[in-house]
Amino acid sequence: MKALQSVKPGDGHSLVLAEMADPVPGPGEVRVAVEACGINFPDVLIIEDRYQFKPERPFAPGGEVAGTVDAVGEGVTDLKVGQRVLAGAGWGGLSEKVCVEQEKVFALPDKMPMDVAAAFMMTYGTSHHALFDRGSLKDGEVLLVLGAAGGVGLAAVELGKARGAKVIAAVSTKEKAQVTRDHGADAAVIYPSGELTKDEAKAFTAAIREHAPDGVDVIYDAVGGSYAEPALRSIAWDGRYLVVGFAAGIPKIPLNLPLLKGCYIVGVFWGEFVNRNPERHARNAAELFQMYEAGHLRPHISGRYPLARGGEAIAQLASRAAVGKILVITERGEQNLREAQETY
DSSP states (O other): OEEEEBOSSOOGGGOEEEEOOOOOOOTTEEEEEEEEEEEOHHHHHHHTTOSSOOOOSSBOOOOEEEEEEEEEOTTOOSOOTTOEEEEEOSSOOSBSEEEEEGGGEEEOOTTOOHHHHHTTHHHHHHHHIIIIIISOOOTTOEEEEETTTBHHHHHHHHHHHHHTOEEEEEESSHHHHHHHHHTTOSEEEEOOSSSOOHHHHHHHHHHHHHHOTTOEEEEEESOOGGGHHHHHTTEEEEEEEEEOOOTTOOOOOOTHHHHHHTOEEEEOOHHHHHHHOHHHHHHHHHHHHHHHHTTOOOOOEEEEEEGGGHHHHHHHHHTTOOOBEEEEEOHHHHHHHHHHTTTO
């Protein structure tokens, strides 16, 4: 099989396309013939050795795949060869086949296309866990989403609206603001790109408060950097600040702010949640599939790359230019998606 491998630390352009033997599923594993792989920010970090997990090289990045089960290991009973599935691989997804623990593999709804499936679980799973398990977002509350036009950001916008929140989307361009409105945001705040000056930070806080004069109940922050503190200054009493990621760098938060605001700063580590709470993750996944079938969730796919150009997909995400999700499609996936166009 073909796999796009990280052979040394580097950016997306450092990846190498290689031929290798098909992996063999161990006990409790299934092998997925990959049709599409979703690209996410952990893929940027893991090939640069900046992620929480550091697999032994060579390895293929790609933590989110959709495809068909083509082999099962000992003890696997709930999944069968030929089933259409999505899977959380951790890494290994930028290849034609990957083995995944059965607890992290889910059968697809009949009418979910493979490309949508590859854009689904990591972003919506992260945002569902963040907003509802960690943030306790309630109907009628105000939700601020930083980086709202990205994959997890748009997922948070849609999930917040589905729960009945007022959603404020914070983005870097007018074009991205429109995308968030198309996905349900009630208002959008545009912040400057790059490190915020003191005046820009004050203006950012003021712009948020124009839409939330009593403060924001839940802040979803996958950006960090110089945007974190001015966002936190807009929080309401008893608010929840969700630490999701650091696309703009790890911020330094003055701890007098949570004291004065009477708020919570809450960490969100979805991957570890999945490992520690597989049954709860399965319940969350079932709810997400129901919301998709009800029409509440619509993954926004802005780019598709062949496997040989998967490094370009990661580089585009790293540049923070991506809107929604970027996918890598295998040859098998290209053929099957063409055949499925009339079905979906």
